[in-house]
Amino acid sequence: MIGYALRRLAVTLPVLVVISFGTFWAAGEISSPTAQLTLNPRISPEAKQDYVELLGLDRPLHVQYGKWLGNFVTGDFGTSLVRNGQDVWPFVERALANTLLLVAAAVSLSLLIGLAVGVVSAIRRGSLWDYGSVTVSFLGVSIPVFWLGLMLQLFFGLYLANWLGVGPPLLPTAGIYSPGQQGFDLLDRVRHLVLPTLALSLQLVAVYSRYMRASMLEVMSADYIRTARSKGLRESRVVVRHGMRSALVPVTTQVAIDIGQLVGGLIVTERVFQYPGMGLLFLDALEGGDYTILLPTVMIAAVVVFALNLVADLLYGVLDPRVRLGRDRRVARNV
Amino acid sequence: MNVPDRRIPGAAALLSVRGLRTEIDTENGTVTAADGVSLDLHGDEVLAVVGESGCGKTMLALSILGLLPRRTGRITGGQVLFRGEDLTQATPARLREIRGADIAMIFQDALTGLHPLQRVGDQIVEMIRAHEPVRRDAARRRAVDLLDLVGIPDPDRRAASFPHELSGGMRQRVMIAMAVALDPAVLIADEPTTALDVTVQAQVLETLARISGDLNGSILLITHDFGVVAGFADRVAVMYAGRLVEQGPVAEVYGRPRHPYTAGLLASMPRIDDIPGRLERIAGTPPSLISPPPGCRFAPRCGFATDLCGELTPQTRLWPADGGVTVACHHAERVGAG
Numbered sequence: 270m271i272g273y274a275l276r277r278l279a280v281t282l283p284v285l286v287v288i289s290f291g292t293f294w295a296a297g298e299i300s301s302p303t304a305q306l307t308l309n310p311r312i313s314p315e316a317k318q319d320y321v322e323l324l325g326l327d328r329p330l331h332v333q334y335g336k337w338l339g340n341f342v343t344g345d346f347g348t349s350l351v352r353n354g355q356d357v358w359p360f361v362e363r364a365l366a367n368t369l370l371l372v373a374a375a376v377s378l379s380l381l382i383g384l385a386v387g388v389v390s391a392i393r394r395g396s397l398w399d400y401g402s403v404t405v406s407f408l409g410v411s412i413p414v415f416w417l418g419l420m421l422q423l424f425f426g427l428y429l430a431n432w433l434g435v436g437p438p439l440l441p442t443a444g445i446y447s448p449g450q451q452g453f454d455l456l457d458r459v460r461h462l463v464l465p466t467l468a469l470s471l472q473l474v475a476v477y478s479r480y481m482r483a484s485m486l487e488v489m490s491a492d493y494i495r496t497a498r499s500k501g502l503r504e505s506r507v508v509v510r511h512g513m514r515s516a517l518v519p520v521t522t523q524v525a526i527d528i529g530q531l532v533g534g535l536i537v538t539e540r541v542f543q544y545p546g547m548g549l550l551f552l553d554a555l556e557g558g559d560y561t562i563l564l565p566t567v568m569i570a571a572v573v574v575f576a577l578n579l580v581a582d583l584l585y586g587v588l589d590p591r592v593r594l595g596r597d598r599r600v601a602r603n604v
Numbered sequence: 605m606n607v608p609d610r611r612i613p614g615a616a617a618l619l620s621v622r623g624l625r626t627e628i629d630t631e632n633g634t635v636t637a638a639d640g641v642s643l644d645l646h647g648d649e650v651l652a653v654v655g656e657s658g659c660g661k662t663m664l665a666l667s668i669l670g671l672l673p674r675r676t677g678r679i680t681g682g683q684v685l686f687r688g689e690d691l692t693q694a695t696p697a698r699l700r701e702i703r704g705a706d707i708a709m710i711f712q713d714a715l716t717g718l719h720p721l722q723r724v725g726d727q728i729v730e731m732i733r734a735h736e737p738v739r740r741d742a743a744r745r746r747a748v749d750l751l752d753l754v755g756i757p758d759p760d761r762r763a764a765s766f767p768h769e770l771s772g773g774m775r776q777r778v779m780i781a782m783a784v785a786l787d788p789a790v791l792i793a794d795e796p797t798t799a800l801d802v803t804v805q806a807q808v809l810e811t812l813a814r815i816s817g818d819l820n821g822s823i824l825l826i827t828h829d830f831g832v833v834a835g836f837a838d839r840v841a842v843m844y845a846g847r848l849v850e851q852g853p854v855a856e857v858y859g860r861p862r863h864p865y866t867a868g869l870l871a872s873m874p875r876i877d878d879i880p881g882r883l884e885r886i887a888g889t890p891p892s893l894i895s896p897p898p899g900c901r902f903a904p905r906c907g908f909a910t911d912l913c914g915e916l917t918p919q920t921r922l923w924p925a926d927g928g929v930t931v932a933c934h935h936a937e938r939v940g941a942g
Contacts, residue, residue, distance in 0.1 A: 589721060
């Protein structure tokens, strides 16, 4: 499996190089670091030329790219153009941590609910519960994240408190800390996480429950489920140990792949809730013309998506012994 | 439904199916897979149910243990008596107790019948521990012994294999080991060798025969293969289009078939001492079980059929009185006379 992983990486690397070059080129096109200098009448053309040479902007594009790539892979993200020359990495590090937390919260919550809903729908196929969950799922995939986010803010931040006649909103609608908050407060942090997580989760719950239902329906009509029943096992054991165990294999890999598709929803969610993660950092850098932050943000997102795809592939081999990846096949047969 | 009592006097049956009626919903309509089927399985005997594909024999087997497809299948009449207890009326908990421990089942295709993601030893352990409060390691030792018993070489290591790592014959042996793990009184084997190569078929059958000799259980063998029946079964029940047409000791039925369908099947079997030539065959095809014809279902294909056959369903009767063979044919006397 290690050999397979390495070969997959070898295939992935050129793709990442192409993506990084494209991003590098596009970032240079949309944000010129010298634009402000040109606008400022007190800066002489000579001083501007010195600055351009300092940044290396007079060199050919591929040379600039090579230098940036070398720095990027060695972890040197440089200093920010816009944020007073501060180091880029701390910004990225904080944003990445916040985003990973949000994604982890949303995916875990969605898995918990989505898988349970899917299993119950499958074993009570055609029931009121099943039709109800289909309806909710269709709503879930149809409602745009930005609209759902706004509605959640209105409801929990305004209406609910008004109706109940209580003073402050029940849940904070923006940021990750209350104003004036000093130091780390777990409860405050969690309360700020609730609404973005919900906004991100609805769609995921809808999708996961559909996956699980379909997978479970297929598995529960398999011959080995009949065998399990013929052994006199409890129905709960038949469903969980025999049914779900098999049904989770395709669902798990699909979930790992889908996390990559969360990127779009993340950007919108983080913007709506002013959640300081990678999405917000990306938008700020884009609007502020700060390619020094834009580049690592996009690149890290790309690397994570590719890594998750690889994990999904490897996971399949771990979960299903019938799948032996690549060259390891013969070895696996002989043990 | 008029189901005559055909119990053989003096022998209380271990498993007795009485007038069983099983319906299966299909896309084209509701199929009556078993229509008034009655048979008795006695202690320490092998009863073979023979019939061609689609005659309802598998659904009959599944009906006994209440394992019909949940959404589409149901028993609409009759009884399944196991030691006098009607399994069609049993609670799910009671059925679970019986499944595996008292009545175990071997399915046709062990590749799809065994769980693909569970090691074969664990599948046997699970069977044991579902019914007996034994420790995992003790159950595991028994599982290895069982694998040894059914002729799997190196059973200790093979117990850790996944089904896809075993050959078809080995998989079916695992299935047999699992089914006999708790020494069940009744073993239902649904086409246990159909998915296997001919040479492997013989080995697996031999294993099954040996095991059934070792253990003191009865076997209900579902098959389409008359050859298998001849070498293996004590009694045979011939099924056609959802009904049993003839039932009796193998030697009696083979030596002197009373039902034209049985006679036709036997005539269509290739024999080693035959002069090469065309095989006999039964003209026509079995009727649809969605809307079967009235009267005798074999009548449209039968050389003996008269107007009576198309109108009146023949009663199952003992003929002749001393042969121990029951037959459902208006003209059994003519068929039996050769």
